[in-house]
Amino acid sequence: MSTKDSDRDDARAAAIEEALGGIGQRISEAEAASEVCECKQGMFALAATRRQLFGGAGLVAAVGMTGVLPRTGAAKAPPGAVEYPVPADSTKEQGRMMGEDGGYGSRSQFESDVRWANPTRTASFAPLQNGYGVITPSGLHYERHHGGIPTIDPARHRLVLHGLVDRPMKYSLADLKRFPTVSRTYFMECSGTTGSEIMKAREPTVQRTHGLVSTSEWTGVPLSTLLRQTGLKPGAAWVLAEGADAAVMTRSVPIDKCLSDALVVFAQNGEAIRPEQGYPMRLFLPGWEGNISIKWLRRLEVSDKPNYTREETSKYTDLVTKTGKARMFTFTMEAKSVITFPSGDMKLPGAGFYEITGLAWSGRGKIARVEVSTDSGKNWSLAALQDPVLPICQTRFRFPWIWDGTPAVIQSRATDETGYSQPTHQQLIEERGPLESGSLFYHMNAIQSWAIARDGSVKNVHPLG
Ligand code: CO
Secondary structure, three states: OOHHHHHHHHHHHHHHHHHHHOOOOOOOHHHHHHOOOHHHHHHOOOOOOHHHHOOOOHHHHHOOOOOEEOOOOOOOOOOOEOOOOEEOOOOOOOOOOOOOOOOOOOEOOOOOOOOEEOOOOOEEEOOHHHOOOOOOOHHHOOEEOOOOOOOOOOOOOEEEEEEOOOOOEEEEHHHHHOOOOEEEEEEEEOOOOOHHHOOOOOOOOHHHHHOOEEEEEEEEEEHHHHHHHHOOOOOOOEEEEEEOOOOOOEEEEEHHHHHOOOEEEEEEOOEEOOHHHOOOOEEEOOOEEHHHOOOOEEEEEEEOOOOOOHHHOOOOOEEEOOOOEEEOOOOEOOOEEEEEEOOOOOEOOOOEEEEEEEEEEOOOOOEEEEEEEOOOOOOOEEOEEOOOOOOOOOEEEEEEEEEOOOOEEEEEEEEEOOOOEOOOHHHHHHHHOOOOOOOOOOOOOOOOEEEEOOOOEEEEEOOOO
């Protein structure tokens, strides 16, 4: 690094330090002292205890002694939460007893992020704009169903492995759990994510542009372990995976994937997988388009060729409009990233410090670097990556930024460990031709742009106009 570069970095660090000092409300020591209440005394061994202060009346009398704050807006709790009265002073009233929730917790009544379902209710999108770290809460993981969410009794569910095998097998969930298991943190992405954004900016928010990607810790049995039990006959080259949903969702999977990192998973983020994620068991093919990780998995049939099912011929093939031909069996989700804050439909309160943050991921391995531009792609700077950077997992990136209050376009560009860099829309269109009306541009991983206007409002914008 040259002296000039390091001087510039020093100046930038000093400017950020100064901007950070302007955040929050400066108070005097006297004002701070007024926040200290008598209730704190019970925390010190030699001071009068709270019980003594209340004249020995104890907790029973204390409950309900203080006021309840009026709740603005609806008194109905958001999904996943329970509405409770809010005491005026939470230090003056005994809190709720454990067990009141029946033993399964809920989120705060003040948190309201939910999945957004498309009008046909066939897909729901994770609220990436308000996420933290890389794990998607199970209740906010994106969904894509082809025949709704089936209700399956795990006691009656079976997984059958047959076809070009030496010993056809049937396993219950209890059987499956007896095999050695692994836990891996992987992203999953629908191959249609951002597909409608290829020609122009359409959706207002990052939830609606990029929300068909999520990350969970998945626990299950390597499929290779199960295939070792059945054995494989000569010629075994593909496996048909079939779901127990109303669509009987089926996809053909190359045997090499089944023998490498494929899993049959039954747990997500430390508990049983959610019904909408395939309860009681699903296939999980790391780094591949989401729909091939068949949910509600009930059958695996080994064969010598692909089955050319509906969902891999009429759907989930990529029409190359330049040649009129279609790409088939395009499995891997290539490197991609998006800035989640600031993002579409947000409004920055004014010039000053902001931490630009977002997510990057690649179906081919680890993210090597993420660059951020705040001037419409003219200059790019390295963002910090949150450790640990895991393969085939979302990686959180962060970039400190002082917005000067003038219009700006912010972008992120991911590069994975294979050296592949996220393309522009123009590059993708040159490769595969423009999107024809009525079709869907699968595997769309172009660089996303958000424009920040002078008034701080953030909008989805498209580099091609
Ligand atoms: Co594909």
